[in-house]
Amino acid sequence: MKIAQEIRTGNVIMMGKDPMVVLRAEYNKSGRNAAVVKMKLKNLLNNSGTETVFKADEKMEVLVLEKKEVTYSYFADPMYVFMDAEYNQFEVEADSMGDALNYLDDAMPCEVIFYNGRAISVELPTGLVREVEYTEPAVRGDTSGKVMKPARVKPTGFEVQVPAFVEIGDKIEIDTRTGEYRNRVK
């Protein structure tokens, strides 16, 4: 058992008889040291989505699911196909890919998660390096790193907020849990 505030994106919790994968979890403090967590969930049995809220100290059952290291292979609409070291292929539905689609790249290493033998989602490394395809030039004089601007990264065109000093062609590390810029990579 875990409490709601310990639940992270990618965890699978039981809600009644339904296993639900957490697509997003947002934590906020309400009053008197109480807190609440809003979660965006997807039912692994029928793919239906829902938003729900919990007190942060509510206990919930978290399923430990089988994972397998794979690399991204190709897209066969509507399935994304991954391959393990023994050339076994696993298909994940586009609807189940979540934020992973923002970072998908040929031969990208990741983990496929299984429920009852079925591949149900993909877990990425928490940090990924991507090249900036386009961003506006920096405003002269501001090198503090506090002013942010949008940058489009290869190969998906995903947009990330980056400090003003980041330029086209730079490689940046992105936190895949939050979609936020971490640092520039030399």
Add this chain to the structure above:
Amino acid sequence: MFCQVIDHLGDIGVCLRLARSLKALADWDLRIFCNQADKARLLIDPQVDRVEWHAWPTDEACFEHVPEVILCAFGCDLPLGVRRQLELQDKNLALPKTLWVHLDYLTAEPWVEDFHGLSSYKPDGLIQQFYFPGFGEKTGGLPGDPPALLPPSQAETSALRVFAYVYKHAPLMSWLHALSLPIDLLTTEDLANDWQTEMPATCGTPTSSEPADELGIARIQFKTLAPCTQTAWDHTMMSCELLFVRGEDSWVQAMRSGIPWLWQPYPQELETMRAKIQSLLNIMSEQLRVYQHWPLWRDAQLAWGLGEELDSKGFADLCRELGSWQKMAQAWAAYCNRLPRLDQGLCHMIDKHRSALNAYNERLC
């Protein structure tokens, strides 16, 4: 309605005020279960309150008839027996379903708009509706009700009449002493005792040989508030010229009053309190930025709310412009009193539930 008192009577105050207005709006059979029901009864004014107060049920206790609506004030947990009863009811399709509501604290933070109204799915299959009061249109509305304002007092003295219901660590004495004027301080007995112990030399009855202005500090005359009904408490607040309030119940009544006020949120981590105060100030700024002295109130509220020792000049300047501060407080009160109300929002939700329930029962028949 279930209410668990954490430290003082503010939680009960919110529940009593809400119950009173729900009774007025809909005249439901409304009962409050409280872990300090004896204390709660002290607040009841039999002339205006027609609410039953009950002691907190034991874990074995359950209702003879499960209520149509259960409201857990400030997200308190249900007694075990009642929770089990809800589970059994949920499993029996022939039984009507209870609307189970989690009522949260008031905050001005924007995130409540995204959380308000969401269902919470429990592992045992029960569903609870989360209800968040707030200032925005997409929240559950503002608690409290516009207070009955008193006519301007025929003051017996020229002392500034200050009401203080604050948490113990509040640096009220240093703030008040910066005012260099006589003050009648209306406060609870425990707070008065603490302050008088802390600064005996500067508290008490002014003497003719030591006028306050010559000392350069305020001469504070304590007037202790005895335990009283909520109506009498409100009356005392509304008779003052400056309100130092805390928590939720007295804060909301102060905001709705048009009397100058400063609010102290429940003590939490500094950044949590800062976020709550700053969110409130952001909304207030939208309404009050046209006023010349708004920056003084804004800065004083931030410093006071964070429990900071005084930058005395700003607060003294603000109090010197008490008339202007009152105009701002009145403008903010007018805004608050136009906002959607918590009691009406809850009524609307409960009415919708009852309509759905009636339709369900008809289908069963």
